[in-house]
Each structure stands twice: as C-alpha cells, then as structure tokens.
Amino acid sequence: MDFKGKSIISIRDVDTDAFDMIITTARRIKEGEFAGCLKNKLLATLFFEPSTRTRLSFESAMRYLGGEVIGFSGTDYTSVKKGETLTDTVITVAGYCDVIVIRHPVEGAARLASEISSVPVINAGDGANQHPTQTFLDFFTLSEFFPRLSDVRIGFLGDLKYGRTVHSLAYALSLYKTPMWFIAPDLLKMPAFLTAEIKENGSTAHETEDLEGVNEKLDVLYVTRIQKERFGDMQEYERVAGCYRVTNKIVETLGNKVKIMHPLPRVDEIAREVDDLENALYFHQAHNGIPVRQAVLGLVLGAIR
Amino acid sequence: MKTYKVYAINDGTVIDHIPNTKALKVIDILGLENKGILTIGIGFSSQKMGKKDIIKIENKFLKKEETDKISLIAPNATINIIKNGKLTEKRKIEPPAEYINVIRCSNPNCITAKENIMTKFKIVKTSPLILRCHYCERLISSGEIEIL
Numbered sequence: 001m002d003f004k005g006k007s008i009i010s011i012r013d014v015d016t017d018a019f020d021m022i023i024t025t026a027r028r029i030k031e032g033e034f035a036g037c038l039k040n041k042l043l044a045t046l047f048f049e050p051s052t053r054t055r056l057s058f059e060s061a062m063r064y065l066g067g068e069v070i071g072f073s074g075t076d077y078t079s080v081k082k083g084e085t086l087t088d089t090v091i092t093v094a095g096y097c098d099v100i101v102i103r104h105p106v107e108g109a110a111r112l113a114s115e116i117s118s119v120p121v122i123n124a125g126d127g128a129n130q131h132p133t134q135t136f137l138d139f140f141t142l143s144e145f146f147p148r149l150s151d152v153r154i155g156f157l158g159d160l161k162y163g164r165t166v167h168s169l170a171y172a173l174s175l176y177k178t179p180m181w182f183i184a185p186d187l188l189k190m191p192a193f194l195t196a197e198i199k200e201n202g203s204t205a206h207e208t209e210d211l212e213g214v215n216e217k218l219d220v221l222y223v224t225r226i227q228k229e230r231f232g233d234m235q236e237y238e239r240v241a242g243c244y245r246v247t248n249k250i251v252e253t254l255g256n257k258v259k260i261m262h263p264l265p266r267v268d269e270i271a272r273e274v275d276d277l278e279n280a281l282y283f284h285q286a287h288n289g290i291p292v293r294q295a296v297l298g299l300v301l302g303a304i305r
Numbered sequence: 306m307k308t309y310k311v312y313a314i315n316d317g318t319v320i321d322h323i324p325n326t327k328a329l330k331v332i333d334i335l336g337l338e339n340k341g342i343l344t345i346g347i348g349f350s351s352q353k354m355g356k357k358d359i360i361k362i363e364n365k366f367l368k369k370e371e372t373d374k375i376s377l378i379a380p381n382a383t384i385n386i387i388k389n390g391k392l393t394e395k396r397k398i399e400p401p402a403e404y405i406n407v408i409r410c411s412n413p414n415c416i417t418a419k420e421n422i423m424t425k426f427k428i429v430k431t432s433p434l435i436l437r438c439h440y441c442e443r444l445i446s447s448g449e450i451e452i453l
Contacts, residue, residue, distance in 0.1 A: 010442065012442065085420055085421075086416070086419075086420055087420055087422075105414075106414055106415070106416050106419050107412060107414050107415050107416065107440070107441035107442070107443070108415050108416035108417065108438065108439075108440025108441040108442070109416045111416070111439065111440045112416050112420065112422060112440060126416075126441075127414055127441070128414075129441055129442055130442065193435075193444055
C-alpha cells in the first residue's frame, strides 16, 4: 500500500499489509532511521475537543522528524465560535499546511474532512467512532513482545460496549485471526455485530462476565475504563467497577507472563501497585505513540516510502 | 378481453409489484410528486403478492440508478419502460452499491446531521439487510431505516 497523500481515517480502510508497513516503519524509526525526514513540512492539529496524549504525541512526532506544527486545541479562540462550518475550516487550513490531524466530537467528521481537504487528514478521534493511530500503537506494542499476532491470546476487560479503542483493536486483530476473550458485565458487553464480524474474519471470540471464566492463560490483558455515566444506579457501578479492578493479586492469578495494556487515561481500574510490575505495559504503550505517529506522518507525506 | 383498472400509458415507466400501500412512499423517494402525470393503483390483487401497488409515470423513462433507489421498500418491484405503446425494456430492482442521499443516519451525533452534506450508506449484508453509514460507520438494520 502506498500511503503517500492518503488520509488515515478508519481501521476499516486498513489491511494487513498496511498494518505491517506501519509496524515496520515505526520499528525503524525507533532504531534511529529517517531522522529529519519531515524538514520543511508543516502539520496542523485541529483539536475540536481536548486531548493529552494524542495531541502532544503527534506534535512531538512531527518535531522529532524535523517538521513544524500549527494548530488549536479547543475552539474558544477560533472561527468555529463564530459559527464556521467544519467544511470551511478544513478547506481553509488545508491551504496552510502539508498534513492535518483532526480530533472532533462528532462521528464522521474526520471522514468528511478527508473528502474536502487538499492535504492528507489523519483522524485523531471522531466521537465514539474511530481513532486509528491508537490501534496502530497498540499493534506496534504487541508486535514488540509477540512476533506473531495470530498467536497472541488477548483478553479485553471492562467497558467493551462503548470503547472505540477495543472495537478497533479487536477488529484489527481479527484480520490476523488472533484468539480473543471478551470479559465484561452484561451491561457493557461487546456489541453482537462486532463479535460476529470478528468471528467471520477467523478469530475465536469467547465471552465471559469475569476473569475466572477465562479458561486459558492469557498473554495480554487489555484493560479499559468503566465509565460512571453509563450506569443509572451508582451502587451497581461500584459493584461492577470493583469486580473489574486489576491488582497485583489478579496479575499473579493470571500468571507472571501476562502483559497488562490500557489505552489510558485510567481512573482506578488498574491499581497503582501494578505499575511497578514488569507486566505493566501501558506507559510504554503510550510512549510508543511517538514512533507510530512519526511513521504515519512520514508515510502519508511521502517522506518514508 | 382483459380489462384494466389503471389505463395503459403510451410513453413512460410502469412500476409494478410494489408492496401494498407503499406506492406513495415510492413516489416520494423518486421525487415524482408534482413532476407530471402519475396514475397510482393501491391494493390490486396479485398472484405473487396477495395485494400490490402499481404506479404509471407518463412521459418519463426512469433510469436504472433512479429506480434502484426504491430497493429498500420495493425490492421485488418490476420496471417496465413503454415507448409508443410498446414494452421496450423490463427490469428488476437491484440494490445499489451505495445509497446516496436516500437514508437518514439514525445516529444523532453523525456529521451528516450537523453539516449540510449528502448521506451515504454501503451495504454490509443483503439478507437480512444491514447498512453502514459511510461517515459515522454506524450499522443500521432494515427495521431502523428512515428514508430522507
């Protein structure tokens, strides 16, 4: 797949060749290749809603490769406050830069932006829909520890109903036929259509309400935040959240080789004590956002072929 | 001699085998209201369907890409093109690869509900029908489809 000039909007547009290309490129960047390859290139970050990791890691990625960054975070001081449409904003900004990274609270905003922009657009999250570079960095992190993604036994724990991160990663892994376990309370279980799609792609998908229901040793436990606002009854929330909290004891039960991942931010679904274990990959995972986003920027700008 | 409840047209398009009571919706989807002479038959007896509707559109030869738009509500309709009183073309409805500006996205937080753009849906499965919004990627099943 030739990435030059292409927008990166959804995991559904990406095939295994493209995933492999991104992983390989990120690895080479981490080893020191392609330094300065984005010199004289300009990135515009259009963050219509707040972000910590995604925005800062995109900006770092661009600067580490020698490029420059303009942009906004929050719409308070932009023409959006005057009622400017997304279409007009994107057409205008596309004339100021070589590549756009967009985060927007409305689903489909990034796709629309890519259709009207004269420069490549990278989706950094459109509402509850897609956040492809998060999936790429999850993939890259997995690839660092497991050479064959088809062999990784991965469990997803927590809010599997609303979590776009889990949906995208599980879908992407199904392209490699990775065996998966979905561990969630009934209220927050994986949407049936997605589980069906994952199985159709060739993965085995097991569903259970608790970790005890996982009858095999997992290689990876991918934990997500359970959001309070999904529950009408706070007592029910406390009960559920308590059952899905990862502690040192849980890690010990799962086996000392299990890797713990999390897209962050976390609240208290992973106890702080777990941070000190070698099993904890989540900060390493967040730091991998840099080489992965460098790879994506370098590829879509044609600086890395 | 066969008697017709709806008189024959000399030039135009006849849409037959529309599910009963859906004729007015078909006219709506095809944008035919106030666009010329229409003859509408509702609740005719049909061997295949029990009851059916039929529409005759005078002096208009609808193209395949136009009539395929009604595949959501009249998948088994037949299209007859009449020229100089003779049947010159008979065809079935086929689902298009994409429904462009035919369906409203059921997701209130979809960009199509916020910006003035055309909706676009791709077919994921035909039986049962499942569509995916090109923008927000939400899936909708046949029971949730709202025609624009």
